Amino acid sequence: MIKTKEHSMKNEEIKVKPFKKNKSKNNLIIIAVIGAVVICAFVLYFISFNKAPSKDIAAIVNGESITLQDINEQYGRVPEEYKQFITKEMLLNQSINELLLLQEAKKQGISVTAEELSEVMDNLIIQSGLSKEEFDKTLEEQNLTMGFVEDYYKKQMVINKLLNKTVISKIIVSVSEIKEYYNNNENEFITPEQVRARHILVNSSEEAESILKELKDGADFIDLAKEKSICPSASEGGDLGYFSKGQMVKEFEDAAFALEVGELSPVVETQYGYHIIKLLDKTPETLKSLEEAMGEIEVILKQEKQNEEIINYLEGLIESADIKILGGKEISPTSEIAPITASAVDDECITKYDIPKNTVIFVYSESCSHCAKMKPLVKELEGEGYNFYWAGGSDSNAYEMLNECFTDIMTGYVPQFICPDGVEYTGEMSIEDLKAFADKCRA
Template sequence: MASVNGTKITKDELYNELVALGGTSTLDNMITMELIDQAAADANVTITDEDVNAEIESLKTQFGGEEALNSALAQSGMTLDDLKKNTEIQVKIRKILEPQTKVTDEEISTYYEENKDTFATPEQVRASHILVETKEEADAIKKELDEGADFATLAKEKSTDSSAANGGDLGFFGKGDMVEEFEKAAFSMEINEISEPIKSDYGYHIIKKTDYKEATDPTLEDKKEEIRKLLVDQQVSELSSTWLSDLRSNAKITNKLEEEETTQSTESTDPTETTTTE
């Protein structure tokens, strides 16, 4: 496979190293995936790109947008492709096991009443800003904006805040998320209005309000299907462990890696070695 100063690294050495670095768990995962695929085929379950994409879109909403989801993926060492593969598996398991679940209207109503506060959404503002250290800098930038300069371009060029890379965009935020001076201005402005320089402990902000969402308080009917899906997912999660265990128990599985490890373990033990006590 390779050589270093004439010393060969053989295919067997590479194979053994790969196994030691996680080959056993990787093969075990592959066996599990094959069992799930076979179970899906037996149940006539198929997964479409639309199924997977719908789940991804739902996750984006839960995380507060695509950017927030991508950030969470990066922090966990995952890519979007990894997420799609995992999502496909979860959707497949759900479709197989969902016929075994039962969610009543009473359970949905109870869940809604117990979690009503989590469904309400307070009013939110979306804004961009340019942050600089001095009033003189802020006044000069405001003058450029009044003369027609592009806000996002100036934010990228002159803002000292990390949001500069996004043209100053801070996304949506609610009351209590920003410093008081910034929040008061942002919530009182009209959409597309640009503020005068606002002083805070961080410096001077020039704010552009770009969007607004009213507070929402959804009814049971509004959330009924969302809650039903959530409760079905909970039941599927409870069923899946036993179901996977049963799949393994009823399948004919040959795992040569485990056989090799067992053989190597046996060979490493000296059958003539005895323990004596005085």
């Protein structure tokens, strides 16, 4: 079992040690103003946040203060639905990171002109789809001002300039690296067999059989779908677009993939009701060639290198900085996490999302360099017959599942591995440890 270690401290100045963590979420204007804590792969320091002495100063970075008021105001702008993922500790850590980078940018003479800032703000309003008046009203509703938003974006632009100059512009991805990635991750470039179908969904088998008879007698499928289907796709004539196996409920999927193009299915019963399916198109499984995938792979590898190099760069700033946290207790970066009992997760919740108990849930972020290191290990074990549920990226269903079934044990950081049955969890690990963890989940 995994244990927690805590180190008690007095109200004294301490040197903070770097800790690499990341979490990804988005939410229109408000999240942009919260700061890079949600979207950047910067280093975080994992510390406890207790009330500090010295006139409510939370931290001092090279002589510049960060106050408790600053952190509390940031936390107040976090939407309620994200407060389970974002803590005041994280916001303090991010504020330290940001201040270090801004201090370094100032040393290097990096700044943002009024024209550059104005262009960014104009684009922000355009991208929001709002008029200037509507944009200002939205800010007001979120207790923000245009001056505050401009200050935030100005800081981020300065940081981006610094990182582009010192890190990003120096990143090179070679052809040999691209080829190696392609050969080791060929499955990523496979487009599975897909079908495109229309359907009509109704509540009773009698009505479905009646509609099927009309269709066989020559009635127009699109017209009947618009008139009688209770599915939201009715307005599109029942068109569901292209989908691959695993995206629809099993009964619907089996029926759709068994059809020939232009063929009608018999009435298909699912948990949603009764369907009549018409197959519009079918495409076979395809594999992108190396040439077709090169651009995509270059972006992936650049992102991985960028994340790692930014972390290394910030660690260098940390090592040479004078960072003091006032008060509280420190949790070591190597501290392990206390296990959660099996009673913390309802079996029905896991079953609802079709997750077998012998499956390891892999919580990851696309912008997390440590997650990138774990992905090939997960794929290797999948090749050996282990089951993993990939919970991350842009998969909204995965976030919904984690929020509903595992709220009490989510750390807010990635990578994270969860064993649904025993409800144990841990972070980055070796292939041997991951295999042992997966074996425990299968036991």
